[in-house]
Amino acid sequence: MSKSALVIIAQGSEEMETVITVDMLRRAGVSVTMAGLDGNSPVLCSRQVTLVPDKSLADALAEKPQYDAVILPGGLEGSDRLSKSDVVGTLLKEHEGSGKIIAAICAAPTAFVAHGVGKGKKITSYPTTKDKITSDYTYIEGERVVIDGNFVTSRGPGTAYWFGLSLIELLTDKEKAAQVEKGMIITGY
Amino acid sequence: MSKSALVIIAQGSEEMETVITVDMLRRAGVSVTMAGLDGNSPVLCSRQVTLVPDKSLADALAEKPQYDAVILPGGLEGSDRLSKSDVVGTLLKEHEGSGKIIAAICAAPTAFVAHGVGKGKKITSYPTTKDKITSDYTYIEGERVVIDGNFVTSRGPGTAYWFGLSLIELLTDKEKAAQVEKGMIITGY
Numbered sequence: 406m407s408k409s410a411l412v413i414i415a416q417g418s419e420e421m422e423t424v425i426t427v428d429m430l431r432r433a434g435v436s437v438t439m440a441g442l443d444g445n446s447p448v449l450c451s452r453q454v455t456l457v458p459d460k461s462l463a464d465a466l467a468e469k470p471q472y473d474a475v476i477l478p479g480g481l482e483g484s485d486r487l488s489k490s491d492v493v494g495t496l497l498k499e500h501e502g503s504g505k506i507i508a509a510i511c512a513a514p515t516a517f518v519a520h521g522v523g524k525g526k527k528i529t530s531y532p533t534t535k536d537k538i539t540s541d542y543t544y545i546e547g548e549r550v551v552i553d554g555n556f557v558t559s560r561g562p563g564t565a566y567w568f569g570l571s572l573i574e575l576l577t578d579k580e581k582a583a584q585v586e587k588g589m590i591i592t593g594y
Numbered sequence: 595m596s597k598s599a600l601v602i603i604a605q606g607s608e609e610m611e612t613v614i615t616v617d618m619l620r621r622a623g624v625s626v627t628m629a630g631l632d633g634n635s636p637v638l639c640s641r642q643v644t645l646v647p648d649k650s651l652a653d654a655l656a657e658k659p660q661y662d663a664v665i666l667p668g669g670l671e672g673s674d675r676l677s678k679s680d681v682v683g684t685l686l687k688e689h690e691g692s693g694k695i696i697a698a699i700c701a702a703p704t705a706f707v708a709h710g711v712g713k714g715k716k717i718t719s720y721p722t723t724k725d726k727i728t729s730d731y732t733y734i735e736g737e738r739v740v741i742d743g744n745f746v747t748s749r750g751p752g753t754a755y756w757f758g759l760s761l762i763e764l765l766t767d768k769e770k771a772a773q774v775e776k777g778m779i780i781t782g783y
Contacts (some may be wrong), residue, residue, distance in 0.1 A: 419617075428751070452620040452621065456645065457636050457745075561779035562782075563783070564779055589752035591753075594736065
């Protein structure tokens with residue numbers, strides 16, 4: 406059975422980080438649900454691209470309480486909304502407890518701080534959000550993607566290809582990641 | 595006044611190529627219209643992400659017959675629909691005649707062949723579509739982006755960052771492209 410991933414979007418989420426991640430994981434055969442934090446209505450993202458969620462977060466969790474990965478895209482406003490959501494907080498804590506993959510890119514690792522998950526982990530984030538990552542975490546610079554146990558973090562829209570490849574490798578295997586990398590022509594152009 | 599770009603999407607367009615390009619150009623201050631080939635209804639893309647166009651292509655052209663750039667995202671089915679559209683053909687010929695930028699990524703350069711624009715130009719495309727590019731063009735491999743006069747082409751989802759940067763440089767300047775590259779953390783992570 407294919408692995409499952411839940412990508413949660415909110416008003417102001419970064420659209421390319423969202424779409425690159427969803428698209429790449431689907432290329433790898435992962436069953437991805439793009440869920441709207443506030444319902445299943447179209448979501449206006451950070452650069453005015455409107456994405457239609459597959460379903461609301463409430464419905465996504467009603468159908469399946471645990472996913473193999475929970476993934477938070479960045480965008481300052483979107484990350485702020487994810488940080489303030491009790492539903493997201495509960496979900497992250499449950500997934501942390503069961504050792505499932507928890508991933509965030511750009512400004513979204515600030516939601517880990519807000520919800521108190523991943524303490525003690527090495528993480529990275531968008532450079533200007535560094536001061537929001539408390540000393541409960543070890544902050545890493547100079548890497549596109551940081552993996553520490555089941556926590557995966559990345560820096561910004563321009564590192565999203567490698568965030569996607571890391572998630573594919575963790576959810577499937579190296580061969581599948583290499584196949585998607587080749588198919589997308591990230592290298593070998 | 596800011597430069598304008600028209601990105602045309604159709605059912606089966608490649609969503610990350612579309613969104614990366616739109617998002618990056620907006621980061622650079624370009625006025626981007628994401629237009630739906632068949633209307634303003636949500637468009638189901640190649641990996642089941644649904645994008646909401648800003649408006650229909652018909653409305654986009656009624657409001658503004660010429661844009662500083664016309665951009666075609668890839669995706670096999672999406673490119674095929676762009677190739678078969680008389681409206682797209684007329685638009686590309688008009689923009690070619692006025693020397694405006696015409697750009698396509700992945701499978702979308704096949705629409706140039708279908709509509710007979712850009713003959714004599716150096717172009718690239720998604721590797722498996724190479725055999726559809728006739729001898730009217732000079733096919734280039736080994737480059738992420740090929741620029742020949744006002745024609746800009748690129749290879750696939752994994753070269754979309756650089757397709758976006760090339761378009762930003764052509765529509766604005768090198769400094770703006772460098773600023774977007776840095777802000778996205780394509781380099782300097």
